[in-house]
Amino acid sequence: xxxxxxxxxxxxxxxxxxxxxxxxxxxxxxxxxxxxxxxxxxxxxxxxxxxxxxxxxxxxxxxxxxxxxxxxxxxxxxxxxxxxxxxxxxxxxxxxxxxxxxxxxxxxxxxxxxxxxxxxxxxxxxxxxxxxxxxxxxxxxxxxxxxxxxxxxxxxxxxxxxxxxxxxxxxxxxxxxxxxxxxxxxxxxxxxxxxxxxxxxxxxxxxxxxxxxxxxxxxxxxxxxxxxxxxxxxxxxxxxxxxxxxxxxxxxxxxxxxxxxxxxxxxxxxxxxxxxxxxxxxxxxxxxxxxxxxxxxxxxxxxx
Amino acid sequence: xxxxxxxxxxxxxxxxxxxxxxxxxxxxxxxxxxxxxxxxxxxxxxxxxxxxxxxxxxxxxxxxxxxxxxxxxxxxxxxxxxxxxxxxxxxxxxxxxxxxxxxxxxxxxxxxxxxxxxxxxxxxxxxxxxxxxxxxxxxxxxxxxxxxxxxxxxxxxxxxxxxxxxxxxxxxxxxxxxxxxxxxxxxxxxxxxxxxxxxxxxxxxxxxxxxxxxxxxxxxxxxxxxxxxxxxxxxxxxxxxxxxxxxxxxxxxxxxxxxxxxxxxxxxxxxxxxxxxxxxxxxxxxxxxxxxxxxxxxxxxxxxxxxxxxxxxxxxxxxxxxxxxxxxxxxxxxxxxxxxxxxxxxxxxxxxxxxxxxxxxxxxxxxxxxxxxxxxxxxxxxxxxxxxxxxxx
Numbered sequence: 001x002x003x004x005x006x007x008x009x010x011x012x013x014x015x016x017x018x019x020x021x022x023x024x025x026x027x028x029x030x031x032x033x034x035x036x037x038x039x040x041x042x043x044x045x046x047x048x049x050x051x052x053x054x055x056x057x058x059x060x061x062x063x064x065x066x067x068x069x070x071x072x073x074x075x076x077x078x079x080x081x082x083x084x085x086x087x088x089x090x091x092x093x094x095x096x097x098x099x100x101x102x103x104x105x106x107x108x109x110x111x112x113x114x115x116x117x118x119x120x121x122x123x124x125x126x127x128x129x130x131x132x133x134x135x136x137x138x139x140x141x142x143x144x145x146x147x148x149x150x151x152x153x154x155x156x157x158x159x160x161x162x163x164x165x166x167x168x169x170x171x172x173x174x175x176x177x178x179x180x181x182x183x184x185x186x187x188x189x190x191x192x193x194x195x196x197x198x199x200x201x202x203x204x205x206x207x208x209x210x211x212x213x214x215x216x217x218x219x220x221x222x223x224x225x226x227x228x229x230x231x232x233x234x235x236x237x238x239x240x241x242x243x244x245x246x247x248x249x250x251x252x253x254x255x256x257x258x259x260x261x262x263x264x265x266x267x268x269x270x271x272x273x274x275x276x277x278x279x280x281x282x283x284x285x286x287x288x289x290x291x292x293x294x295x296x297x298x299x300x301x302x303x304x
Numbered sequence: 305x306x307x308x309x310x311x312x313x314x315x316x317x318x319x320x321x322x323x324x325x326x327x328x329x330x331x332x333x334x335x336x337x338x339x340x341x342x343x344x345x346x347x348x349x350x351x352x353x354x355x356x357x358x359x360x361x362x363x364x365x366x367x368x369x370x371x372x373x374x375x376x377x378x379x380x381x382x383x384x385x386x387x388x389x390x391x392x393x394x395x396x397x398x399x400x401x402x403x404x405x406x407x408x409x410x411x412x413x414x415x416x417x418x419x420x421x422x423x424x425x426x427x428x429x430x431x432x433x434x435x436x437x438x439x440x441x442x443x444x445x446x447x448x449x450x451x452x453x454x455x456x457x458x459x460x461x462x463x464x465x466x467x468x469x470x471x472x473x474x475x476x477x478x479x480x481x482x483x484x485x486x487x488x489x490x491x492x493x494x495x496x497x498x499x500x501x502x503x504x505x506x507x508x509x510x511x512x513x514x515x516x517x518x519x520x521x522x523x524x525x526x527x528x529x530x531x532x533x534x535x536x537x538x539x540x541x542x543x544x545x546x547x548x549x550x551x552x553x554x555x556x557x558x559x560x561x562x563x564x565x566x567x568x569x570x571x572x573x574x575x576x577x578x579x580x581x582x583x584x585x586x587x588x589x590x591x592x593x594x595x596x597x598x599x600x601x602x603x604x605x606x607x608x609x610x611x612x613x614x615x616x617x618x619x620x621x622x623x624x625x626x627x628x629x630x631x632x633x634x635x636x637x638x639x640x641x642x643x644x645x646x647x648x649x650x651x652x653x654x655x656x657x658x659x660x661x662x663x664x665x666x667x668x669x670x671x672x673x674x675x676x677x678x679x680x681x682x683x684x685x686x687x688x689x690x691x692x693x694x695x696x697x
Contacts, residue, residue: 051539052538052539053535053538053539074541075541077539077540077541078541080539082536082539082540084532084535084536084539085532086531086532087531087532087533087536088527088531088532088533089533090314090315090318090527090528090533091318091322092317092318092319092321092322093314093317093318097314097317100310100314101307101310101311101314102540104306104307104309104310104542105307105537105540105541105542106540106541107541128321144536148540154539
């Protein structure tokens with residue numbers, strides 16, 4: 001796969017505080033890369049350096065096979081799109097005018113009409129920005145990041161503060177961008193968002209990347225065991241319970257099995273109920289999520 | 305260049321479409337002008353006053369001592385005597401130019417000069433009147449600034465003083481006819497007797513762009529920063545200079561619209577007699593616009609929330625306006641307030657605009673009217689740019 005961005009041993013210091021302690025990141029063409037970390041982990045510093053908003057400290061950054069020495073140069077910015085968190089625009093300007101403004105920043109830009117169509121805002125093209133809903137405003141923010149037809153798009157918390165419907169529509173837009181071959185660098189506080197959208201994820205904590213992998217592998221390797229909770233029509237004898245190979249615990253009024261292989265354990269449970277003629281009246285599965293991965297790796301929640 | 309024009313056009317459009325901006329930028333200054341003129345055109349003066357008088361006695365060594373009597377009478381009306389209305393400073397005849405400057409630049413309210421031939425004129429008038437012949441009374445030269453209330457009132461007080469002097473001569477010399485008259489020497493006046501409308505119009509032309517600088521630069525900049533729009537711009541290859549000039553020129557365009565609108569309204573509706581076509585006044589106005597925009601930049605960069613900008617703008621706005629002598633002439637200010645007046649760019653701008661619009665001579669030298677606001681421009685921009693640079697590190 002073609003590397004679009006490569007970061008090696010990136011460090012950044014603010015006075016005596018070392019925000020980044022030598023991080024490595026690789027972004028491949030056409031992927032959605034999730035960058036997660038608790039507040040103060042160094043996530044914003046990393047993203048702002050890559051967006052060209054902050055000067056890097058030590059380390060090596062490569063964009064499109066070109067080494068960046070000090071700050072991101074304008075010709076590299078020509079190929080980058082940025083969506084910042086909860087973007088607002090000047091009041092009393094129309095959607096079309098905002099896109100014209102952003103188009104004027106680039107040597108080559110798509111027409112506002114083309115972008116408006118892409119983000120499906122045709123009906124809002126002549127509306128003032130202050131009259132847009134949160135979701136529409138975020139779509140406009142994404143639209144401004146597309147005017148230069150970028151190769152890579154940085155999305156910083158793109159769905160924060162949006163209702164579920166607006167969030168879903170932004171996700172749809174992000175997937176559409178991926179399908180169009182764009183590389184996406186996504187930071188988010190929503191684990192379900194990262195899980196739903198990202199091909200790969202890196203988790204940063206205290207200025208260091210602690211793990212990088214696909215969401216599936218992260219859950220598998222660091223998420224802990226799945227849980228199967230069930231109730232029976234009658235209380236089984238201890239000897240009957242002991243017949244199950246899995247370790248069974250009693251929690252409140254039901255039984256719980258912790259397992260690494262849900263399918264296998266379920267099969268065993270079905271066989272067991274048949275063997276002892278026990279009816280399972282209620283069953284529920286709790287699978288580990290990225291939230292659990294995050295907790296187990298960092299010792300704190302993403303929003304802490 | 306593309307980005308510059310877009311910034312210029314869209315920032316201008318954004319404000320021209322905003323009813324609140326239109327109110328503050330266009331309607332409010334016109335309302336203020338109308339209200340001030342309606343309220344204060346016939347302003348009277350009450351209360352105890354203390355006028356700073358400079359007395360120069362050029363008639364020193366004549367052998368006659370009529371002039372000394374005048375000095376005594378003025379002294380009797382000066383502090384620390386009871387019911388004093390003057391604070392007297394006596395100066396030598398060779399300091400006359402300096403005394404005139406003091407009156408012109410409001411360090412004193414009035415200058416009274418007893419001319420060289422004063423004693424001889426009194427003696428001649430006494431003699432001629434006793435012979436029943438016609439005579440010209442002796443004169444006291446009084447230098448004052450009619451445009452400044454304190455100076456104008458002091459001149460009236462001196463008018464009253466001649467009655468006291470003539471009464472003295474009547475009592476001591478038996479002189480029944482006025483021996484002494486006042487000869488007014490008017491300072492700082494260009495258009496004759498300016499009305500309150502003439503007086504206040506240049507001040508409104510100073511306040512309007514200043515308000516624009518604070519209301520359409522600082523909060524907007526603060527909005528752009530707080531909502532990360534500036535960061536969004538910075539993530540593109542756009543040169544920040546395009547933003548700076550596009551934004552600044554759009555503010556200047558609004559200020560020019562204000563100038564034209566206000567000046568025409570003042571002249572054609574309110575009958576102000578300012579020189580509406582003075583090019584130097586217009587250029588000075590443009591210079592002032594740059595100063596106020598820079599102050600707006602500094603305020604906008606100093607604080608990031610719109611509420612804080614609003615509060616800070618009020619804190620900056622009100623004292624500067626009131627200590628600029630825009631609404632009323634400033635006089636008898638204590639020294640610690642004077643420091644603020646002399647550091648106030650609006651005071652210099654008001655003085656300059658009054659002179660350049662041919663209303664009255666500036667109370668401060670023209671080079672100061674450029675230097676002090678120029679310093680404000682440099683310090684404000686320096687602060688804004690330094691803070692922005694620090695934020696980007």
